[in-house]
Amino acid sequence: MVHARVILVLALWSVHAVGATPLSGRVIGVHDGDTLTLLTSDKQPHRVRVGDIDAPELGQPFGTASKHSLSLLCFHKHPVVQVQGLDRWGRVIGRVDCAEADVATVQVQAGMAWVYRKYSQRPGLLAQEAHAQDASVGLWAQPAVAPWVWRQQRRREDER
Secondary structure, three states, X not given: OHHHHHHHHHHXXXXXXXXXXXXXXXXXXXXXXXXXXXXXXXXXXXXXEEOOEEOOOOOOOOHHHHXXXXXXXXXXXXXXXXXXXXXXXXXXXXXXEEOOEEHHHHHHHXXXXXXXXXXOOOHHHHHHHHHHHHOOOHHHHOOOOOHHHHHHHHHHHHHO
16 A cells, blocks of 8 residues: 555656656557557656547457557657646556547547546547447447446456
8 A cells, every 4th residue: 555655656746747748758568548658758657548538448349459559559659748637546647649640539530449428528539439439430340338337347246
């Protein structure tokens, strides 16, 4: 518990130190369809959660495809991250642009992520999601369970 608090304090300090200045660096890891690791020029790794979207978990249908999509878009590239805050795990949440493309928009348009309705403040993404769904693109080609619902179901199963 103390270790987790230390990590959170360091993460908060790191984001605070960055302030309104965007993060930039090179993507050295892609963890799933909405999370990557950015190595800044001062050799500091930052786990970054793409804001406004929620991608399928790796254990879900399209989880691996979503991760692959984000990898093609960002791995070894030099994105700019407009920091929006931290999540409860200490990850930076931000608007990520890789190769001059807005990652959230690309993932949603490709049917590789949902708009994270609980947190998103970008109404234009909902129209992009509806278009992908109407076109049966990506995860919309089959019945799909939103990751937040899937995680909740898994927690219930684990409690039994």
